[in-house]
Amino acid sequence: MPVDLVIFDIGNVLIEWQPERYYDAVIGRDRREAMFAEVDLHGMNDEVDRGGDFREVIYATAETYPQWRDEIRMWHDRWIDLAQPPIDHSVRLLRALRARGVPVHALTNFGIGTFEVASGAYDFLNEFDARHISGHMGVIKPDAKIYEMVEASCGCAPDGILFTDDRADNIAAAEARGWQTHLFEGPQGWADRLVAEGLLSVEEAA
Template sequence: MTPKAVIFDIGNVLIEWQPERFYDRVYGPDLRRAMFAEVDLHGMNDAIDRGGDFRQIVYDTAETYPHWRAQIRHWHDSWLELATPEIPHSVRLLRALRGQSVPVFALTNFGIGTWRIAVPRYLFLSEFDRHYISGEMKVIKPDPEIYAMVEADCGLAPEALLFTDDRADNIAAAAARGWQTHQFTGPQGWAECLTAHGLLTGQAAA
């Protein structure tokens, strides 16, 4: 069926999220690899995305590993440098869908504190019809509960939802509930998906 709403992940779909790249640039790949091997920074970030206090979690982790204190604190203090740049073609697709009156939602693993930082920097984050922010929901993808919460809130059948995300596990969890899905590997493939579903013309998706 033709989707009745389109759901975007944000990290690596609308905004590049590659923390390793920041640390490689600032400290070099060797030091970054050593730190990431010792400290589960992405696990730390999951706790933030579940609704934990952004600064406290990062700073507490930094105190647990005092020899990495300065580097870990960058996760908080330099967060906008970790979450950059935006992906312009994806932003155009978001706006093209809205221009066609297609409801567009965000479903993202994002902390409450990081969301407050991101929205003023990336104004397109305010353009969604509905926002599903894991920090506010207290559950992260790919937990099936978060998809069920989206369905209950928007009132649409699973098969009426078209969802894109860069992570295979998040896509698999959505597909298991009956959502239509597209694993994001770049904006051109996503544009082709939207045109194939009849939501955008080729010109509008360019």
């Protein structure tokens, strides 16, 4: 099936997103495990990704759990330290596709405020032909609505879209819409898929 549009997820595809690793380094694994068991930090982040105010959502959560106030506030105050490092091979693939003239979009669960921080720190996030950011869209993957919104925006037939994401539930939702998909488990596998689709040469995908 010909590919008319390639869509990248961002977290754990172009930028590593492992908050637990950050907290392990800063407060130690035992305290991190206790905090994550008590506070639904990923649920808090989903609220930001749906369009909630970056600072307000996190600081309100911190006040709800005063015993973890300083640690929860780090999710806002030191957010860029949670969202790093970039996955360099994936960034090269993004740029190689664009150099080939292949349309490349982003579809990502990202807050309005967090994406502003990320796009200021990582210049490649400003290189997409279009960016579909959940915070601006008011819905997060894997809700079918977000995929429908992307289709309406890009004007591509679903079967002409090739989408990569690191989460199986997001991939399954895209497949249900008729998209071509690749479950991202590392940049080399994604590179191999792009070569197999004829979108890049082996040299371009290196």
